[in-house]
Amino acid sequence: MTQSSKPKTKKAQLIQMLNRKAGADVATISEKLGWQSHTTRAALTGLRKAGFEISAEKQGQGDPLSYRITAQPADAA
Known part of the structure; x- marks a missing residue:
């Protein structure tokens, strides 16, 4: 069985x-996952x-905040 690249x-x-x-x-994440912003x-x-x-x-003036993981817990790797 092959593993797909999509989690x-x-x-x-x-x-x-x-x-x-x-x-x-937030808007991109919400749209992709079907969630509301909250x-x-x-x-x-x-x-x-x-x-x-x-x-x-x-990223720029008027742009929304962009969230990014900068460090993960050791057990999440």
């Missing part, structure tokens, strides 16, 4: 999106509580 759980998909060099903004922000908080370090950066 199966939404949490795994979220982590994959946040591991990209550019990260992802659910997306709660999931980011949950990752932080689980030991992930997540940075929020503004």
